[in-house]
Amino acid sequence: MGIFADKVVIITGGASGIGRALAEELSRRLARLVLVDVNTKLLEEVTDSITKTGGRAKAVTTDVSDFEMVKRLVGDTVAEYGRLDYIFNNAGTAVGGEARDYSYDDWRRVIDVNLYGVVNGVAAAYPIMVKQGFGHIINTASLAGLIPAVGEISYTASKYGVVGLSNALRVEGADLGVKVSVVCPGIIETPIFSTIKFVNCDREKMIRLMPKGIPPEKCARLILCGVERNKATIVVTTLAKFFWLVQRISPGLMLLIWRRGIRKMREARIGD
Secondary structure (H helix, E strand, O other): OOOOOOOEEEEEOOOOHHHHHHHHHHHHOOOEEEEEEOOHHHHHHHHHHHHHOOOEEEEEEOOOOOHHHHHHHHHHHHHHHOOOOEEEEOOOOOEEEOHHHOOHHHHHHHHHHHOHHHHHHHHHHHHHHHHHOOEEEEEEOOHHHOOOOOOEHHHHHHHHHHHHHHHHHHHHHHOOOEEEEEEEEOOEOOOHHHHOEEOOEOHHHHHHHOOOOEOHHHHHHHHHHHHHOOOOEEEEOHHHHHHHHHHHHOHHHHHHHHHHHHHHHHHHEOOO
């Protein structure tokens, strides 16, 4: 049955995309799931789907940018199950477009969800896991947390933060029994691209510029394979691994690649 059988698992952003795929895969591996999202209706649909097929899951509507809500979520989970084995800090959002067109709110909302959502999950769960003497924190970053991705700069800033936080926390937690991994997916076929806000650029043109991704179900399986192996950084998709390699070998070349990329993206710009 594997290492996830009967384990207590919190997944934020569990109503769609990678979070939903992780929930469905972990259910098949007999985990006890606490699924978290701000979209109550979709979250309950996912939870009902899992329980109707014999899985064990409950839905908790939570805004991950609100620390008190996240703290209560984690505390209630531990009170109910007696422990917390895994937390997947996975919730995320994005804004597409150039920095010159962003409002302050475009910066703030993305960083509140993507970075502070992870910070809040860590702040709530890590002390409990240290006290337990075990646990595994898995933070979802992105390839954009490893390379200077443009056209989504608040997203890139937030994901760089998640990568740095995760790497440092892995060192701190190692002798205390707490494992930490960071997930850096490339393009995954999730609803985020059809739902995120685009600023001063044509949505359809921007989406057409993106390479083809992999299904979230495949992504979830690759993530869990990395978690099973306690990998520090779990990079998903072959293209993402290639770009990460280029970044490490020649950061200057990567900057040139992205300079060409932003020129291409400007073809989708709406006016000046």
